[in-house]
Amino acid sequence: MREFSDFLRHNYGYVAIATFKPGKFPEAQRLFEEAVKTYTKGFKGAYLLQKPNTDEGIAVILWEKLEDMEENQNETHEKILEKMKHLFASPPETNFYELSTEIKP
Known part of the structure; x- marks a missing residue:
């Protein structure tokens, strides 16, 4: 059974916003997936979003x-x-965020 204090704890998100060199997004996606597969302790999930028709x-x-x-x-x-x-067109913008709201279906 979960303790009440467990409900007061918040997860954290690492967010990276990047533009890749033309045509390099698929390679970056493959490497992202490869890196995420190495995560274990405390890992809660990962998402990679691509702006349509761009890198x-x-x-x-x-x-x-x-x-x-x-x-x-x-x-x-x-x-x-x-x-x-070498895939980045410019250095990615990165930051950490505390998850303040989570709504599941």
Whole structure:
């Protein structure tokens, strides 16, 4: 049974907004999926959104705690991110957000 304090805890989201070089979104998507598969502790889900007919995207990765994201950084993850660097048209804008509302169907 969940404790009352569990309902007061909020998940966190890492959000990256990026534009990729022309035609590079599919490769970035493949590498994103590869990186996400390495996540374990505290990982709550991931979404990759693409603006139709563009190479613009938004990645959202949900974590139980911010520290969980840091704990999931490892050599494999870093190698995948290194492969992704050359795909960006400009550095992505990144930030962390606290999940304040969650509505499920």
